[in-house]
Amino acid sequence: MAASEPSATPSAQTKRSLLDQLELDTRLLGMIGAFVLVCVVFNIMTDGRFLTPRNIFTLTVQTVSVAIMATGMVFIIVTRHIDLSVGAILAASSAVMAMTQTQYLPNALGLGLEHPLTPWITIAVGLVVGAAIGCFNGWLVGYQGIPAFIVTLGGFLVWRNVGWYQTSGQTIGPLDPTFMAFGGINGTLGVGLSWIFAALAVAATCWLLFQARRNKVSHDMTPKPLWAEVSLAGLLSALIIGFVWIMNSYEIPTRRLERLFEARGEIMPEGYTEGYGVPISVFLLIAIAIAMTVIARKTRLGRYIFATGGNPDAAELSGINTRLLTVKIFGLMGALCALSAVVASSRLANHTNDIGTLDELRVIAAAVIGGTALSGGIGTIYGAILGALIMQSLASGMAMMGVDAPLQNIVVGAVLVFAVWIDIQYRKRMGEKI
Known part of the structure; x- marks a missing residue:
């Protein structure tokens, strides 16, 4: 009778034991390794220009807007929904804030661009608008039973054009100096x-x-x-x-x-x-990342979000108001879109009608690449931020190499599909539900 083969070599057992002792997230290690590889490859192919202080500063600032929204998209996807309207909500919120500080406040209250209250009133108005749009989307999904894909696809078409009508299709600027401090190089x-x-x-x-x-x-x-x-x-x-x-x-x-x-x-x-x-925008991202992590791990809302994503029927039978929960997470997503609008418009120093274009795809890709499972119930805030950084690194590196925009989109799309495939294989190997 042939002897049975050992289940694992001694070196593999030692490696597994070491990882267990260190409590290392192997998926996170893989993402970090991928990010380092991307940086090294682009640095070599750009003759050392990719890892210069100037480019790293620019890369960091450009990542913030998408990363902020990606933290909210984690909650959306964890609860088995999707939001295709985030870029449009960003554009609508940006338009409202631009008009508030350049038209509405000066005409109604006589507050100019350099008045101390102007930037804070502007941001508050933007947050209210973004959260209201998000709550409306959540109400349609949670209480009216319309699939999130359809609701947010409609929002993708509606809200950007609502913003266009607010500004009559014009670029609005300059913006308040204090407001622009959230954009990166200006603050x-x-x-x-x-x-x-x-x-x-x-x-x-x-x-x-x-x-x-x-x-x-x-x-x-x-x-x-x-x-x-x-x-x-x-x-x-x-x-x-x-x-x-x-x-x-x-x-x-x-x-x-x-x-x-x-x-x-x-x-x-x-x-x-x-x-x-x-940059001050980095502090904003850090604050949001900490707040969202605390919500996910330490609050009742976070437990409800992950419980609902794991098994919606069981969550509802256990007494969780899943419909109200849907309104809350979409409202939170809308507010985060408004904060991203602050960062994006501040970085550009004005509001433009194409602001946030294709951000919905970048945000979803960042969350998925960061390990958020489309089947629901699994996702991390830090993973989504790292996913956003990887996405922006790819775009920045290819732009520095002179790669055409169509080819950039091809590469990003291929990377997204590959990342999901890797994640599926990882979950199968770990025995998780796909």
């Missing part, structure tokens, strides 16, 4: 404050890891090996410091510095240089 912390942010972020990261370890011990759970905790803290701290160093390394052009000194009535010292620092 950064500067070198000094950025280093302070790095120090605080490193301290917060180490404290959170320590608290997580202490909680496990207090609940009689086996924590990670101490060396693993220290290594993880060191790696995350190095990433934070490295990111801030790159942002600070992107220097403000000399002519712009001269204008800044002239505006203050000063003469710029010879040889003076200054870095941009971390």
Whole structure:
């Protein structure tokens, strides 16, 4: 009788045991590896121009708008819905905010573009409009029983053109200076404050890891090996410091510095240089990512979202108001679209009618590439943000190589299908429901 083959080699067992001890998310590691590979390949093919401080700064700023919406799309897809109207809601919200600060407030209240209240009233109006559109979509889906695909496909056609009628098809600008600070290059912390942010972020990261370890011990759970905790803290701290160093390394052009000194009535010292620092839009993304993660993991709403996505019938039988839940998640998606409109229009310094075009596809792709299962019940906020970064890296790298737009779309589409195929194979291997 032939001897049975061993189920796994000793090296494979050791590797699996090590991964279990470190509690590493293999799907996340795969995405990080893919992102690093994309960056290395494009850096080689662009003769080192891809990984320069200037391009990384630009890449970061361009990612924020899609990443913000991708965090909301995670909740939409987790509950087995889809939202094809996010780009149109962004455009409608942007149009409302542009008209509010350039027409409505000056005419109604006499508040000009540089009035302290103008940007905040504008953002509040945009959030209300975006959330209202989202809630309306959710009401149609949850209470009227219309499939989300149809509702949001209709919204895709409706809301962008509603925005067009608000502006009569015109580009609206310039926008309020404080409002434009959320766009990236027009609003950064500067070198000094950025280093302070790095120090605080490193301290917060180490404290959170320590608290997580202490909680496990207090609940009689086996924590990670101490060396693993220290290594993880060191790696995350190095990433934070490295990111801030790159942002600070992107220097403000000399002519712009001269204008800044002239505006203050000063003469710029010879040889003076200054870095941009971390963009304010990045802080907005970080704040939203933290808030959405807390909602997903620590709140009743988050538990209801994932329970509904896992088994809608069981969730409803257990007492969850799935119809109201649908309204809430679509309303949240609409509000996030409005915040993305703030970032996108601020980065452009005006509202244009093509703002947010094809963003719905980029947002859905970012969530799916980030590991959100189209079958529902599975998804992470950090995965969606990383997916958005991968998507933007592909677009930026191909643009730097001079790749035509049609070929760029072909590559992105192929990557999306490939990412879903990889995810399906991974779930089959792990024994998860597809």
